[in-house]
Structures are given as structure tokens and as C-alpha cells.
Amino acid sequence: MSKHSPASSTGPKRVRAHHLRAMKERGEKIVALTAYDAVTSALLDAAGVDLLLVGDSIGNTMHGHDTTLPVTVEDMIPAARGVARAADRAFVVVDLPFGSYESGPEQALATAVRFMKETGAHGVKLEGGERVVEQVRAISQAGIPVVGHLGYTPQSEHALGGPRVQGRDDAEQLLADARAIADAGAIAVVLEMVPVPLAQRVTEALAVPTIGIGAGPGCDGQILVWTDMAGMGDWAPRFVKQYARLGEALREAAQTYAGEVRDGSFPAAEHGFDK
Numbered sequence: 176m177s178k179h180s181p182a183s184s185t186g187p188k189r190v191r192a193h194h195l196r197a198m199k200e201r202g203e204k205i206v207a208l209t210a211y212d213a214v215t216s217a218l219l220d221a222a223g224v225d226l227l228l229v230g231d232s233i234g235n236t237m238h239g240h241d242t243t244l245p246v247t248v249e250d251m252i253p254a255a256r257g258v259a260r261a262a263d264r265a266f267v268v269v270d271l272p273f274g275s276y277e278s279g280p281e282q283a284l285a286t287a288v289r290f291m292k293e294t295g296a297h298g299v300k301l302e303g304g305e306r307v308v309e310q311v312r313a314i315s316q317a318g319i320p321v322v323g324h325l326g327y328t329p330q331s332e333h334a335l336g337g338p339r340v341q342g343r344d345d346a347e348q349l350l351a352d353a354r355a356i357a358d359a360g361a362i363a364v365v366l367e368m369v370p371v372p373l374a375q376r377v378t379e380a381l382a383v384p385t386i387g388i389g390a391g392p393g394c395d396g397q398i399l400v401w402t403d404m405a406g407m408g409d410w411a412p413r414f415v416k417q418y419a420r421l422g423e424a425l426r427e428a429a430q431t432y433a434g435e436v437r438d439g440s441f442p443a444a445e446h447g448f449d450k
């Protein structure tokens with residue numbers, strides 16, 4: 176075992192784009208979480224998480240916004256840098272934020288190139304189907320692994336009418352979108368808030384892996400926002416399972432610290448210097 180003890184002992188030393196496809200073919204689930212900084216990246220990487228997404232959910236989780244819409248390229252770059260530097264094994268993907276790729280393939284490629292040059296990440300992700308095929312093609316043809324994102328796409332929340340399950344009445348459109356971005360070179364597709372049977376159908380239709388979030392067990396992998404699954408916030412979407420109560424643990428630690436500072440029991444002799 177390496178010092179990082181990856182959960183999958185047969186897995187690669189460093190997860191690369193082609194491993195994700197191979198994992199789908201072998202029926203091995205792809206384990207993904209978001210990360211927004213080096214300290215968290217190191218912990219999740221050591222746990223054996225295969226893919227770390229520097230999500231534009233950083234807007235909600237770290238920057239106090241209500242949506243992902245205000246997140247900028249300048250917000251994403253230092254976050255991606257921290258995550259990429261601290262991950263020894265995981266494949267690191269960065270979200271292209273709202274406004275950084277919609278104008279066309281030239282804008283999308285310029286943003287993707289900037290992320291690859293300036294952060295050390297291994298790939299990028301963008302939201303949308305047929306409307307962004309030219310963007311996916313341009314990024315892919317430049318040799319940059321690109322991940323798609325279909326179903327509930329939070330950057331379009333005002334057009335979609337809020338966080339709603341997608342593809343109930345337009346399953347064929349979602350399937351066409353998935354095929355279009357896979358054909359344009361996407362290495363994987365995130366499916367967010369898609370009915371379980373439709374996510375299963377898309378997964379069977381594509382050669383590249385699907386990574387689900389609120390899309391059921393039929394996907395090739397699963398992703399969650401790390402602060403949701405670790406119980407850091409006071410709210411999480413219904414599709415989240417909470418695996419820890421880190422928020423409570425941190426609040427209690429800070430309360431104990433505050434009490435000890437106030438009553439003078441911290442710092443003790445061993446925390447100081449004699450000379």
C-alpha cells in the first residue's frame with residue numbers, strides 16, 4: 176500500500192482520462208467529490224477518491240452566494256491550483272464558470288487553456304448538450320479532457336425554473352444531448368437530477384462513463400458536493416447522504432477553544448517557549 180492507501184488497491188497510481196473509460200468497461204464505480212482547496216484535496220485524495228471536481232459550487236459552498244452564476248475564472252484559478260497541487264492520485268477537473276464558454280468554441284478553448292496552463296488540473300467541465308458541442312469539440316481537439324454536465328444544470332437555473340428533475344418529458348432530448356457531447360469528444364458526462372431509469376438508459380447508450388448526482392445507482396460513478404456529504408452546511412439537497420457531521424465537530428472544537436482562551440487554560444506551559 177502507498178502512504179495514501181487508496182481504497183482501490185488495483186487502481187492506477189495516478190488516475191488519468193483513459194482510466195475512467197476503462198473503469199466503466201470493468202464495471203468499477205468511479206468515486207468523485209468536489210474540492211475547493213489544498214487541505215481538503217489532500218484528505219479526499221488520500222481516501223482514494225478517483226476524481227476531484229473543482230466545482231463552481233464554490234460560489235455556494237465557500238463564497239456565500241445563492242447560485243453559481245457570480246463565480247468567475249479568477250475565483251476558480253486559485254482553488255483549482257490548490258486542489259491540483261495537493262492531489263497525488265485523483266483526476267482533477269475544473270468547472271468552466273458561467274460566462275466563460277457560452278460565446279463559442281474560441282472563448283471556451285481560451286478558458287480551458289488558461290485553466291490547464293495556470294492550475295495543473297487535468298481537465299475541464301462545462302454545462303449543456305447540443306448547444307455546446309462546438310465548445311466540447313474545440314477543447315477535446317486541443318488535447319484537453321472535457322467532461323459534460325446534463326440534466327439540472329445550475330448555471331441555467333433561471334431558464335430551467337429552479338432546481339428541478341430534468342428529462343421527465345424530454346427524455347429523447349437528454350439522450351440526444353448526451354450522444355452529441357460524447358461524439359464531440361467528452362470523456363465523461365455528469366447527470367444531475369435525472370430520473371433513475373433515464374440515467375440508466377443514458378449510461379447504457381454511452382461508451383464514456385456517466386457520473387450521477389441525484390441520478391440514481393445506474394450511473395458509472397457518483398459525485399456529491401463534499402460539504403454536503405460531510406455535514407458542513409445547515410442545508411443540503413434531498414439527493415445527498417450525510418456521511419459525517421464535520422460542521423458540528425468544528426463548531427464544538429471552536430467552542431471548546433473559546434472557553435479555554437477565556438478561562439486562561441489555553442495556552443498551557445507546553446504551548447509556550449522558555450526563552
Ligand SMILES: Nc1nc(=O)c2c([nH]1)NC[C@@H]1CN(c3ccc(C(=O)N[C@@H](CCC(=O)O)C(=O)O)cc3)CN21
Binds near residue numbers: 236400
Ligand atoms: N451545496 C451545494 N450542493 C449541491 O449539490 C449543489 C450546489 N451547492 N450548488 C450548485 C448545484 C446546485 N444544486 C442544487 C441546488 C438546489 C437544489 C434544491 O433546492 N433541491 C430541492 C428540491 C428538488 C426537487 O425539485 O425535488 C431539494 O429539496 O433537494 C438541488 C440541487 C446542486 N449543486
Ligand SMILES: CC(C)C(=O)C(=O)O
Binds near residue numbers: 228231232233399
Ligand atoms: C455538483 C457538481 C456536478 C458541480 O457541477 C459542482 O459542484 O459545481
Ligand SMILES: [Mg+2]
Binds near residue numbers: 230231232270
Ligand atoms: Mg458545477
